[in-house]
Amino acid sequence: MEYQGRVKTHLSKLSRALLRLHKALLDDERQSYERVHGRIASSGALLQLVLGDSSFAWLRPLSQLTAKLDELDESKEPEASAQITAVLASIRTLLTPMEEGEGFGRRYYSALQREPDVVLAHTEVKALLGRLPGQKESVR
DSSP states (O other): OHHHHHHHHHHHHHHHHHHHHHHHHHHHHHHHHHHHHOOOOOHHHHHHHHHHOGGGGGGHHHHHHHHHHHHHHHOOOTTHHHHHHHHHHHHHHHTOOOSSSSSHHHHHHHHHHHOHHHHHHHHHHHHHHSOOTTSOOOOO
């Protein structure tokens, strides 16, 4: 039971760190959007853009994985452990910045180059993704 408690605590920390990363990326994207389109009038207007505008679409995979991790963290199902491992692997893959190409990796790389808050949040998430309590260090 103690091990499960440590894993739950670790997953909660990771979830909070992912939310901070998501917020830093969202703030950065909002600034880029506002430079082109003008000020976003309200948080409701921002939410509508995040949900439906193509400028923010690249952030949706991170939103989905964060929500899935939270869902699994709260699950009492025995198969949740294997699913958690798969979600963590997906998060590791998604958060691989790519200097070339398109999609999330490229946009993520650009955000890391220009926004210190993204770098700090990225560093925190990567440290927490390193391993779960009781696991051997993974090769990255």
